[in-house]
Amino acid sequence: MYAFLLSTVVIFVAELGDKSQLMAMTFATRYKARDVILAITAATAIVHLASVGLGVAIGSSFADYQDTISIVAGIAFLIFAAWTLRGDELTEEEAQKARNSSGMALLAVGTAFFLAELGDKTMLATITLATKEGWFGTWLGSTLGMVAADALAIGVGILLGRQLPEKVIKIGAALAFLVFGLVLIAQGIGWL
Template sequence: MIATILLSVGIVFLAELGDKSQLMALTFALRYRWWVVLGGIATATAVVHVISVAVGHFLGAALPTTAIAVVAALTFLAVGVWTLRENVDADDDEDTPKISRLATAAPFLVVLSAFLLAELGDRTMFATAALATDYDWAGVWLGSTIGMVAADALAIAVGILVGKHLPERAIGIGSGLLFLFFGSLTLTGIVWPNLGTLLGAAVALAVPLVAGAVVYALIRRRAAATGRADADELPVLPADELR
C-alpha cells in the first residue's frame, strides 16, 4: 500500500504542476488566509478523488462533464466581475483598504465549491480513476489527495509571498482578472475542444486583457473626477490676504 501511495503522490503532483488548479490556489491565497484555502482544497480534493476511485473508469461516462464545466466557467466569470467591481469602487486610501464582501461570506465554502467544480471531470480525476483500476483504492485515494494538496500548497506559498509586496487594490484587481481568465479558458475548451492548450490560453487571455483595460480607464476617470472635486473644495483667499 505504501508503494501505491508514493506512486499516486508522484503522478498527481507532477500532473498538477502548471495546471489551472495551482493558479486557482495562488489566486485564492491572494484573497484569503492560507489555512482556509488549503483546507478548502484538501476537502474538495478528498471528495472528488474518493468518487473517482469508487466508480473507477465508469465515472467518465456517468458525469455530465460539459454541464459541470459550464457552471464552473460561469462561476469564475461572476466572481471575477464581482471582485473587479469592488476594487474599482474602492477608496484610493491604502491605509483603509476595502474589505471584500466575498471575503467575508464563508471563504471556505467559496474555495471548496470552486475546486469541486473545477476538478470534477479534470484530467487528475481520470488519472486517479485509472490508477484505482490496477492498485489498492485506499492507497490511490490517499496518495492522489496528498499529491494534489502538496502541488497546490506550493502555489499558496507563492501567493503569500506575492501578497506581502502588493497593495490591496492591486491584489484585488489581479485576482479578478485571473478569475476571468479561468472562466474564459474553460468556456474556450468547451466551444473549441481541439484548439490546443497554448492557442486556447491565448484566445481566453483576450477577456482579462479587455477587462483590465476597462478597469484601468474607470480608475483613471474616477481619480480625475476626485481630483477635480478636491480642487473645487479648496478655500479661496481674499485678494488682500494674497499680497
C-alpha cells in the first residue's frame, strides 16, 4: 500500500506541467474526453509496467547497496526538480499532429502517449521508485497518478478553456521533487 500511495503522489506531481498534460488537453479538443483518458490509461499502464520491471531488476541486482540506491534515487529526484523548473513545452508541430491525428481516437492518442512517455521524467521516476518499493503497488500508483494528472488537465482545460497557471505548477512540482529527493538522500545516509 505504501508503494501505491507514494507512487501515486510522486507521479501525479511529476506529471503536473508536463508535455503530456498539454497533449491530453490538445487531444481532448479533438476527441471525447473519455476516449482520451482510456487511451492515456492503456499507454501509461504499458510504459509503467516496463518501467517497474526495469526498476525491480536494478533494485534486486543491487540489493546489498540499498543505501547507495537511496542516495542515487534522491539525486535523481533533485534532477527531476530542476527538470520540472526548466519545463516541457508542446511545440506547435506536436500540437498540430495531436489535432490532425487520423484513425481511431484510442489508437492515435494511445500511440502518441506511449511514444511521448518513453524516456520521460515520469518513466524515470517510476523506475527509481521501483528500485526500492513493491512492483505492483508502484505500477498501479504510477499509472493512477499519471492518469489523474492528465484527467485533471483535460477537465480544467474543458472547464476553463485555457491552460493552468504554468509557473505555479512548475514551482510546486519542483518543490515536491526536492522534498522527496532530500528524504531519499537522508534515508541513504542514515539520518531517517
